[in-house]
Amino acid sequence: MPSYWLMKSEPDECSISDVAEAPGHKVPWIGVRNYQARNFMRDQMRVGDGVLFYHSSCAEPGVAGIAEVASAAYDDASQFDKTSPYFDARSDPAKPRWQHVDVKHLATTPLLSLKAMRTRPEFASMVLLKPGSRLSITPVTPDEWVAVIAALVELGAKPSIAKLVKA
């Protein structure tokens, strides 16, 4: 039984289209430097888990597509790359601090904006909408997943997106 997640990405860095166009429609989710988010990837994510792909820090933040977890967690090479913005001098190569999963594109959808989500009671429980919440990876309940898929279909996404992640 898969779990569901919401993962934030700045579209300037990596948009849903970037994932769609990447080799194998897959990207390594590098750069997470928050322990709670890392722990979700390392301890709880399973291949095939559903991912709401969320665009953050942009003109229109919101859910922009559907993806799935495509690998187990493995070491994030960027933590040891001095030229990377994600370099972490405190991470010991013998015991890497940061891991990440791969994320695979399943569908690009019309944007379900943060603004729209705030107006709908079915989304009120989402961690994303909690005041002060800024975690880049948050768990999504099956009910929330179904509600988001329904809202995306209402906006014009193909109804088949409902079947992309096996329940």
Next chain:
DNA sequence: GCCAACGTTGGC
């Protein structure tokens, strides 16, 4: 670019 919320760091 502002700022509130929150996580991390490091001195004690």
Next chain:
DNA sequence: GCCAACGTTGGC
């Protein structure tokens, strides 16, 4: 192990 200072996130 407390907690003040600092850095980051991310919507607005």
